[in-house]
Amino acid sequence: MREIVMLLVVAFGLGQSDTLPLKVTGLVPVPKPDLTQFELVVQTQLGQVEAGLQGTDDPTQLSLYLGEAGRHYHAYQLMASAKACYQNAILLDPNNAKWVYLLASLYRQEGLFDLARHYFVESLQLAPDYTSAWIQLGDISMEQGKIDDAEAVFKRALELDPEAVAAEVGLGRVAMEQDRPKDAIALFERALAQVPRADRLHYLIGTAYRAMGDREQANRHLAQAGRIGVRTPDPVLDALRELVISVSGYMTEGKKAFGAGDYDSAIQFFTKVIEIDNTNAEAHVNLGSALTLANRSDEAFKVFLAATELNNPPAELFYNLGFLFAQKGDFSSAEKQFKTVLNMEPTDQAAALLLGQVLEAQQKTDEAKSHYRIQMEAFPTNLDITFRLGFLLLQDDDFAGFSQLIASLSDESLRTHMDLAHLAARFWATSPDESLRDGARAVATMRWVLTQSQAPKALESMALACAVTGECDLAIIWIKKAIAAVDEQDPLSQRFRLVLRQFQATNCQQGG
Incomplete structure (x- = not known):
């Protein structure tokens, strides 16, 4: 298979000027990436990596340089160059499981599941106790419809690490594919008990309850579904993050970590951005959001307040600040923040709804009703706003008003x-x-x-x-x-x- 990959690379016609010169023959051409897209500090970092590649003709030493170059390119999403480096590192040192695993992960990232499967299997032959490789192989087996294979793989991962929650979730997905929703629920709920903030599991649990015909439980869990999943620590892949030293790179890695529910890592990356550029409003918003979700609201509050002094702070900043003020019970300050959001973004329906609710919390019922009516004209299909207005009308015994409101629906x-x-x-x-x-x-x-x-x-x-x-x-x-x-x-x-x-x-x- 490696020979086929080499032929494919050559077939694309990469010339000498487009590739990095290597002193060992018989290797895959390494595409020379355009570094001008990066900040100067990254250009320097990757330039040093490339100099190392070109400075040795010792195959053993070059295999290490190629593997490390692949990691750096991979970290900055320079996939073609990373791929060629990994392939060459494997050719020179076929027993190094790290390079094989990283190449498999890169192929999976690109959606090339057959190639990814091949290299994950090969990496496990070299390092059979690496749990993350088993989990990735199980995920790919699910993607390819190889359900029985996936079941065996996830079970092996749990044998190696009984706390590998991702493997438990994988077995739950297998159970669903095998029409065993009751077993799936037990597995998903056990995983949720271990990682309570993994609210994406509620979607899986809700789907399983729906398959059992239990609509009430299904709806209860689906209503709690979010985007935070579960993930087993992966030292090899996680180490790629440490190679990133640019503002854009830190932002990218921070957002990845945030999306995965790894708020501690997200906080570290967004903090690094601010250390480099303390005028970066987006980084302040993201840092404050990560701190909030990590249950560090007091720190988030300070970050958001400091960011209001920046030039042109975004509406999201005031929205988040308003949310924290409301959480603290300071509804008057929350009101000011949400009004600021609506002055900046008049179509922000979430801010419109929250402004009405903080008006309600201050017993400003007439102002809240007036606000909801204005928002209903702007957003006639937003039934959350209609519901709040209807609730207030009934609270004020305005039965005719409520009747007129729902008659329009x-x-x-x-x-x-x-x-x-x-x-x-x-x-x-x-x-x-x-x-x-x-x-x-x-x-x-x-x-x-x-x-x-x-x-x-x-x-x-x-x-x-x-x-x-x-x-x-x-x-x-x-x-x-x-x-x-x-x-x-x-x-x-x-x-x-x-x-x-x-x-x-x-x-x-x-x-x-």
Whole structure:
């Protein structure tokens, strides 16, 4: 296979001026990368690496230089040059597992799974106890539909390292492919217990519950799904990060670490950017965000505050600062930050929603309602804003106003937002103004809500909806379900039992 790779490189016609001159013959031509795209410090760093390549004709020494050059190029995403260096290092030293593993990882990064599989297998023949290689091989097996192979590989990884959470997740994915969702849930939940912040696991758990037909559990987990996954430490690949010394490189590595949920590493990289360029507003925003998610909010707060003194700070800075002020209970300061965001970015719907909520928190109800109405005109499809306005209207006993608000929504639109649909259905079932009740619509809407959640309050709302349509037997069945869904010591239990007694005493004639 290596000979084929060599022929492919030659076939692209790389001339002498396009390649780095090497003093050992019979090697793959190494494309000479354009270093002018990098900062001067990186040009110097990579220039020294290239000088080392060209300075020896000793095959053993050159294999080390080539491997290290490959690592440096790999770190800066100069893939063609990195690939050729790894290939040559392997040709000169075929027993060095590190170069084989790095080449396999590079091929995987490029989506060349057959080549990646070949070299991962070869690396494991040389270093059979390297857990990360087993996990990567398992992931590739899954990508290629080799489910049985993946299962064996992930099991081997766990034998080597019982705390390799990524392997446990891999076995969960295998279980899903083998139609064993119950086993998958056990594996995913065990992984989540070990890495609670890996909120991407909630998506996998939710999908497994959906496969079992448990919609309530599925929706509960899917609602918590995020982007942070699990990852087993990989000393060989992780060491590439340490080679990066540029602002752009640190930013890239910081963002990679942030996306993977490795906030400690992200903090280190963004801090390095600021040490080089303390006017870099993006780095301040990213550092503060990483600190926040690492539960270091006080440090994040200081970073964000300092960044407000920079020239042209981005809207994201004020958004994050507003979020932290709100978290601290300083809603007045949070209000100022979110208003700043909207002055800079009038279409920022998240800031618009949070501004309304901090106005609510300050009991500025009229201002909040006015704000929500303005935002509804700007974002008519944002039902989070509609829900907040509707909640305030009911809180102020403005039943006609709420009725008018939801009358503007189609059933199809309403059934894309569970909380708003539930609020509307409960209103149609229990409005003090009986002329505004609509039992049939309440029942129909609650049927949809209950496909999304079997929460006790939803069961109660369905009971109230049935009661207002005169279906008292059904109403009693639903309120009994609500009672059974809560602990006897729960305050809701007493409320539900009172509703049941009212139903039984009045035959539901008053609609609950």
